[in-house]
Each structure stands twice: as structure tokens, then as C-alpha cells.
Amino acid sequence: MTHIRSYSPWKGPEPWLDTNPIGGVEIAQAMKETVEASACGKVILLGEHAVVYGRPALAVPVCGLRARVRAEPLPRGSGCWIEATDVGGEIGLATAPPEHPLAMAVRLALAHLGLPEPDLRLILRSELPIAGGLGSGAAVSAALIRAIFQWGGRPADPEVVSALVYEVEKRYHGTPSGIDNTVIAYERPIRFVRGQPPVFLSIARPFTLVIADSGVPSPTRETVAAVRAGWERDPERYERLFDAIAELVQEAERCLASGRIEDLGPLLDANHQVLGELGVSSPVLDHLTEIARKAGALGAKLTGGGRGGNIIALTRPEQAERVAQALRAAGARSAYRTEVV
Ligand code: MEV
Numbered sequence: 001m002t003h004i005r006s007y008s009p010w011k012g013p014e015p016w017l018d019t020n021p022i023g024g025v026e027i028a029q030a031m032k033e034t035v036e037a038s039a040c041g042k043v044i045l046l047g048e049h050a051v052v053y054g055r056p057a058l059a060v061p062v063c064g065l066r067a068r069v070r071a072e073p074l075p076r077g078s079g080c081w082i083e084a085t086d087v088g089g090e091i092g093l094a095t096a097p098p099e100h101p102l103a104m105a106v107r108l109a110l111a112h113l114g115l116p117e118p119d120l121r122l123i124l125r126s127e128l129p130i131a132g133g134l135g136s137g138a139a140v141s142a143a144l145i146r147a148i149f150q151w152g153g154r155p156a157d158p159e160v161v162s163a164l165v166y167e168v169e170k171r172y173h174g175t176p177s178g179i180d181n182t183v184i185a186y187e188r189p190i191r192f193v194r195g196q197p198p199v200f201l202s203i204a205r206p207f208t209l210v211i212a213d214s215g216v217p218s219p220t221r222e223t224v225a226a227v228r229a230g231w232e233r234d235p236e237r238y239e240r241l242f243d244a245i246a247e248l249v250q251e252a253e254r255c256l257a258s259g260r261i262e263d264l265g266p267l268l269d270a271n272h273q274v275l276g277e278l279g280v281s282s283p284v285l286d287h288l289t290e291i292a293r294k295a296g297a298l299g300a301k302l303t304g305g306g307r308g309g310n311i312i313a314l315t316r317p318e319q320a321e322r323v324a325q326a327l328r329a330a331g332a333r334s335a336y337r338t339e340v341v
Contacts, residue, residue: 031118034072035150039142041065041128042135042183043211043303043312046252046271047192049227049278050245051177053238056193058201058249058256059183060340062211067126067139069147074119082106082144084124093117101172105141108164109148122147129333131217133304137172138180141165161185173221175228189340191253204259206341210292210313210323211303214284215333218308223280226307230279244274265299265314272301280306288332289313295326 040061047057080093082102094117096103122144128136142165149156162185169176179192189201231238248267255264272289275281281302289300292313300313315323324335
């Protein structure tokens with residue numbers, strides 16, 4: 001726990017000592033301190049959309065891009081406030097509507113711990129683009145939930161964090177597969193199948209990705225709904241496309257386990273192609289992936305919901321800067337390098 005400042009916000013007897021159901025002096029002490037928590041972003045390597053329909057997908061954390069929460073105790077009776085300047089200012093927990101995603105994350109964490117509304121300011125900042133396919137929504141929820149756990153002096157078990165974030169995702173995203181909350185809560189590369197516990201990926205050789213933002217926000221809820229509409233119109237065609245993606249995922253998993261990183265590139269390209277056939281690519285995403293390949297990437301694809309958001313390019317480490325520069329020159333809002341280990 002990061003102890004930033006000492007507070008003595010309570011004038012009377014410490015309320016937590018008598019009433020706190022998880023009890024104890026240590027916890028009462030934790031509740032008086034400012035604490036900080038964070039959660040990473042993520043990229044889907046292969047398998048988005050098909051994963052909603054029971055196929056496997058591979059996802060990795062992006063540890064350097066994070067949502068961060070600082071929880072500062074307030075004087076007794078102040079209530080709980082979430083300060084989220086990036087997404088619309090300050091929200092009071094007592095008055096926020098039930099479906100407000102930030103309030104929901106905090107309420108779920110408090111309910112899980114059996115705690116009443118605290119006197120607390122939760123200051124939220126995120127380095128992740130909103131509606132960019134990098135798991136911003138799940139990361140923000142996970143960081144808030146971890147902050148509440150930390151403030152309450154309780155360890156934030158990844159399985160519990162994942163389950164609580166999933167509750168928020170369901171309300172917010174319609175029919176999420178559960179991959180975002182899982183990879184973000186465990187902060188490890190995973191193979192994910194809906195409804196099953198994650199399998200941690202064995203990665204024989206680290207590799208480099210360049211993540212480039214098209215600058216076009218595209219809510220996942222909308223692209224998932226568009227694929228659903230297509231699937232309802234022509235289920236056989238869509239099932240065939242999902243199966244094709246599943247085969248690419250399986251081959252990619254073998255490449256990762258045996259360290260054949262070069263062989264992963266064409267699999268990303270092929271996955272991008274099938275995502276185009278599913279109707280979730282766009283001229284901008286096709287252009288950026290093509291630019292990345294021409295600049296020397298081993299392969300490139302859209303990542304996440306598509307129709308906007310980010311692309312990933314797999315590069316040799318020595319070519320990452322060149323690929324990133326080419327993407328920026330082609331109009332990408334940002335190009336970020338990350339190592340997957
Ligand atoms: C979003 O990161 C990935 C999608 O497959 C949706 C989901 O799995 O919930 C598009």
C-alpha cells in the first residue's frame with residue numbers, strides 16, 4: 001500500500017472498529033490512508049468477435065498504459081465522490097444512477113466487502129483511449145475496484161476483480177465475452193474461451209508490438225451488435241468465419257509456445273482479413289495495417305471491436321521505431337511500442 005499522507009478525518013470514535021464486518025485495527029488503519037491502485041490496458045492478439053461466439057482468443061496486457069485511481073479519505077459525512085475529469089467530471093455515489101459504470105464498479109466492490117458508502121474521494125485518470133479497443137472500460141472498473149479493496153485493507157484477488165468488472169461490462173457492453181476483464185484482472189497473456197477459466201499463455205520468446213490509434217472512437221457495444229445482426233441474417237456464413245478465426249488462434253498459440261514469432265505475422269494478417277469479412281474493419285484500419293506492413297511489420301491487424309480504435313503491428317524490435325514513425329506519418333494519433341513477455 002502506498003502511504004501518501006496521514007489523515008485524521010474522524011472526530012468521534014473510529015466507526016470502523018465496532019461496525020466494520022471485515023473488522024480489525026489493521027483495516028481501520030488502512031481506511032485512514034490515501035491509497036493508489038491501477039489496472040493495465042489490453043490488446044487482443046487474435047480472436048476478437050469470434051470469442052463472443054464460443055471460439056478461443058488470445059489477449060495480452062499492455063502494462064505501460066494504465067487507468068489509475070487515488071483514493072483520498074474525506075471528513076466524516078462527506079460521502080463518496082468519483083472525480084473523473086476525462087469522462088465528465090465528479091460523480092456522487094449516493095446520487096449516481098444505478099447503471100452508471102463508474103458508480104457501479106465502486107458499489108459492487110463495497111457490496112462484496114460488506115462496507116457502507118465511505119467518506120472518500122476517488123480520483124481517476126486513464127492513459128487509455130476511450131472506445132479504442134484497448135480495454136479502457138474494464139481497466140477503469142478494475143482500478144476503482146482495486147482501490148476500494150486496498151482502502152479496505154483487503155487483497156484484490158484477480159478472480160474476484162475479474163468477476164466484479166464483468167458485472168459492469170455486462171451492463172455497459174451488452175454481450176461481452178469476458179476476455180477484457182479477465183486479461184486485465186490477471187495482467188498476464190491468456191487464451192480465453194467464454195465461460196471457462198483463462199489459460200495462461202506460454203510465450204517462448206518475447207515479442208514487440210506497435211499499437212497505433214486511428215483516432216476514431218468506436219464503442220465495442222456497437223461493433224458487437226453489428227456482428228450479431230450479420231450473424232442473425234446469415235448464421236452459416238458467420239459461423240464459418242468464426243471457425244476460420246479459431247484455426248488462426250490455434251496456430252498462433254503454437255507459434256507463441258514454440259517461439260516462432262515470424263510465423264505469427266501472417267496469422268495476424270489473415271485474422272485482419274476475416275475481421276474485414278465480418279464487417280468490422282474500415283478504410284482507415286485497412287490503410288494503417290497496410291502502412292505497418294510496408295514499413296516492415298511482420299503482420300498487422302485491427303484489435304478489439306474494430307471500425308475504429310487501434311491496430312497492432314508485430315515487428316522485429318529493431319524495426320519498431322520505423323513502423324511507429326510510418327504509422328504516425330500516415331495519420332495515426334499515437335503509436336506506442338510494447339513488449340510481450
Ligand atoms: C473486445 O475487446 C473484444 C470483442 O470480442 C468483444 C468481447 O469479446 O466481449 C469485440
